[in-house]
Amino acid sequence: MRRNRALPTMAVTLLAGLVLAGCAGDAEPGATGAPEATSGESGTAGGSVEWRIALNQTADHPITVSVQGMADRVNELTEGRVDIEVFPNESLGAQAEALQLVADGTIELAIISGPQLENMNTDFLVFNLPLVFDDIDHQMSVVNDDEIVGDLYASLEDRNVSVLGAYTAGDRNIYTTDKPIVTPADTAGLKIRVQESETHLKMIELMGGSPTPMAFGEVYTALQSGVLDGAENNEVSYVSQRHVEVAPYFSYTRHLIVPDYLVASTSSLDELSAEDRAIFDEEFLASVEEQVALWATATDEAIAAMEEAGVEFSDVDTSLFADAIAPLVDSSLTSDNARAIYDATRAAAA
Ligand code: GCU
Secondary structure, three states, X not given: OXXXXXXXXXXXXXXXXHHHHOOOOOOOOOOOOOOOOOOOOOOOOOOOEEEEEEOOXXXXXXXXXXHHHHHHHHHHHOOOOEEEEEEOOOOOOOHHHHHHHHHHOOOOEEEEEHHHHXXXXXXXXXXXXXXXXXXXXXXXXXXXXHHHHHHHHHOOHHHOEEEEEEEEEXXXXXXXXXXXXXXXXXXXXXXXXXXOOHHHHHHHHHHOOEXXXXXXXXXXXXXXXXXXXXXXXXXXXXXXXXXXXXXXXXXXXXXXXXXXXXXXXXXXXXXXXXXHHHHHHHHHHHHHHHHHHHHHHHHHHXXXXXXXXXXXXEOOOHHHHHHHHOHHHHHHOOOHHHHHHHHHHHHOOO
């Protein structure tokens, strides 16, 4: 989100998209302006690189803030050799597009939610399942543990996608436009937005609702216009995406805790010297720690904003939702790999 450096031609192309989308950092949630595919501004190994990171969150979201901090420190510590520019608000495209841009080497980095990676390798669905993580601490003790995730995260490298690790995206809850959800049966006949994932489609079906897969940035308008009756997310996104304005019934179903991954174009990573790569890896891990701390504060602030907005909260019996969707775990763990990752994850629970 810096605006003053000299721009290479490729960045001008990107910025044309941003101007159309309404300007990085200031754009409405969901504004898009995907760049045209151009070859990356690459340095030779050990030279200087200019990278872009795509996010679908607002500029003040904890992940964006942490990623910006990482970018600033990496820039300083590499003495400008690794220059990362942060593009929030889907300004380089929604997550599905951003992931494709990374795979193509058109952009270098993106923050991508679990369901999108499940679409590249179904073993990633393990971390998109209900009941897999007890809480955020458990999640964070697993998703950056090389012993558990090393092979999984390397599995996309033959498609030029390196998964470097994960941040938390908190726990997810259902919210609706017209009436509170108290039991799974209350979702009957309701169109509930899910991320683009088979697993999450089946999850809402198991509750009894009608799942509607959709990109993040489209949800506000769909709730507002009645295309959707509800959605599910954490408090922070519910407020930062302004869903709070159009879906005022928020039920603490706590049915999922899904990670957000940092993914990189493998060919871009290969351009870093060993020294710069070590700096990048270290500052990424520091940004994860920072994000987890920011997450707690951001959640409290979001809850205060929800109260202020007059949201009707429902403290539901979460076991009713967990029981309804529990069959998803066994029916989804169809590969030995996925089962082994699931078992290791459960073994790491406190
Ligand atoms: C959360 C998560 C995002 C994800 C979004 C969604 O906000 O952090 O990565 O894209 O949910 O529901 O699509």
